[in-house]
Amino acid sequence: MQKLKDRIRREGKVLPGNIIKVDGFLNHRVDTRLMTDMAEEFARLFDVSEITMVLTAEASGIALATICAARYGVPMVFAKKAKSDNIEGGLYQSEIYSYTYKRKVTQILSREWLTAKDRVLIVDDFMANGEAVRGLCDIVSQAGAELVGVGIAVEKGFQGGGDRLRAAGVPYHALAVIDRADEDGIVFRDEA
Amino acid sequence: MQKLKDRIRREGKVLPGNIIKVDGFLNHRVDTRLMTDMAEEFARLFDVSEITMVLTAEASGIALATICAARYGVPMVFAKKAKSDNIEGGLYQSEIYSYTYKRKVTQILSREWLTAKDRVLIVDDFMANGEAVRGLCDIVSQAGAELVGVGIAVEKGFQGGGDRLRAAGVPYHALAVIDRADEDGIVFRDEA
Numbered sequence: 001m002q003k004l005k006d007r008i009r010r011e012g013k014v015l016p017g018n019i020i021k022v023d024g025f026l027n028h029r030v031d032t033r034l035m036t037d038m039a040e041e042f043a044r045l046f047d048v049s050e051i052t053m054v055l056t057a058e059a060s061g062i063a064l065a066t067i068c069a070a071r072y073g074v075p076m077v078f079a080k081k082a083k084s085d086n087i088e089g090g091l092y093q094s095e096i097y098s099y100t101y102k103r104k105v106t107q108i109l110s111r112e113w114l115t116a117k118d119r120v121l122i123v124d125d126f127m128a129n130g131e132a133v134r135g136l137c138d139i140v141s142q143a144g145a146e147l148v149g150v151g152i153a154v155e156k157g158f159q160g161g162g163d164r165l166r167a168a169g170v171p172y173h174a175l176a177v178i179d180r181a182d183e184d185g186i187v188f189r190d191e192a
Numbered sequence: 193m194q195k196l197k198d199r200i201r202r203e204g205k206v207l208p209g210n211i212i213k214v215d216g217f218l219n220h221r222v223d224t225r226l227m228t229d230m231a232e233e234f235a236r237l238f239d240v241s242e243i244t245m246v247l248t249a250e251a252s253g254i255a256l257a258t259i260c261a262a263r264y265g266v267p268m269v270f271a272k273k274a275k276s277d278n279i280e281g282g283l284y285q286s287e288i289y290s291y292t293y294k295r296k297v298t299q300i301l302s303r304e305w306l307t308a309k310d311r312v313l314i315v316d317d318f319m320a321n322g323e324a325v326r327g328l329c330d331i332v333s334q335a336g337a338e339l340v341g342v343g344i345a346v347e348k349g350f351q352g353g354g355d356r357l358r359a360a361g362v363p364y365h366a367l368a369v370i371d372r373a374d375e376d377g378i379v380f381r382d383e384a
Contacts, residue, residue, distance in 0.1 A: 067258060075217075
């Protein structure tokens with residue numbers, strides 16, 4: 001998506017450790033207009049008329065997933081990190097490794113809000129090693145729901161998560177795939 | 193807001209410890225249509241033509257704040273809980289007590305994304321003791337920005353946070369104020 005790639009090139013910062021900082025429009029301050037355009041782009045790439053739900057992971061995926069769900073006229077559900085005691089009863093659970101927090105995190109989602117009748121579009125802001133999305137796919141599978149696709153704003157193509165999904169045959173699109181990010185700048189993969 | 197109160201009465205569950213569970217439409221699964229109506233209601237209650245930003249707290253406020261910001265044509269910014277090492281450099285910081293996690297939490301917000309030129313509407317899903325909003329107001333104050341108002345979906349009126357804001361003269365509206373929640377059901381305050 002050219003508009004997103006232009007924005008990353010203009011405002012993105014590369015920090016040590018392959019961290020690509022786009023927190024001026026994607027995951028700290030959120031540009032709601034750009035996200036609306038991104039929701040339109042996913043609607044072109046996936047058959048969103050078929051979905052019953054947009055699923056994401058707490059916390060930074062929530063903004064984009066909400067804009068998408070509002071655009072497609074369906075609810076948005078987010079998997080929580082297991083810490084709160086406000087969720088009780090039957091839960092789907094998936095254990096992932098968080099590279100951000102450098103420890104295992106358990107994603108939880110109430111069984112009430114995802115069932116075998118659901119057709120799910122997973123949306124997230126970032127794809128790196130793909131742990132968050134792997135956990136979400138696992139939750140969709142536990143529910144016996146149908147995975148319609150996985151839509152990501154920015155993929156760090158050099159960290160393998162996106163390519164693993166492609167190899168597995170999952171309907172998958174990232175709106176910008178970054179193949180290299182270092183002191184020389186940011187290089188996008190052509191396909192995105 | 194009658195539609196929200198009807199929904200709370202129909203689907204809300206009261207758990208021990210005065211926990212009001214509305215996670216089927218507000219803070220786990222999110223009803224994006226209801227939230228769009230809530231954004232309209234805030235637009236009636238506040239002068240949203242004047243604001244430059246909607247501010248909320250990670251994580252459950254993000255969905256409603258995003259819908260509001262998209263409706264008002266401004267960015268949404270959320271204060272993060274200080275755990276990630278992806279935020280560096282100049283930060284506003286505010287220490288609050290989280291009753292959900294039963295410990296102190298530091299809210300952080302990058303100085304880049306909130307300045308003295310901003311006119312801010314704070315939006316959150318829940319108001320109980322008011323710690324999250326107190327921290328957000330503190331951050332707005334640190335930035336020298338103007339606080340246009342505080343809009344909350346559901347206030348637990350019996351926990352004092354909303355009344356403290358009213359007493360302080362802050363422009364404040366909650367779309368549903370719950371004055372009692374126990375085994376006998378949920379009682380709303382008339383004004384909301």
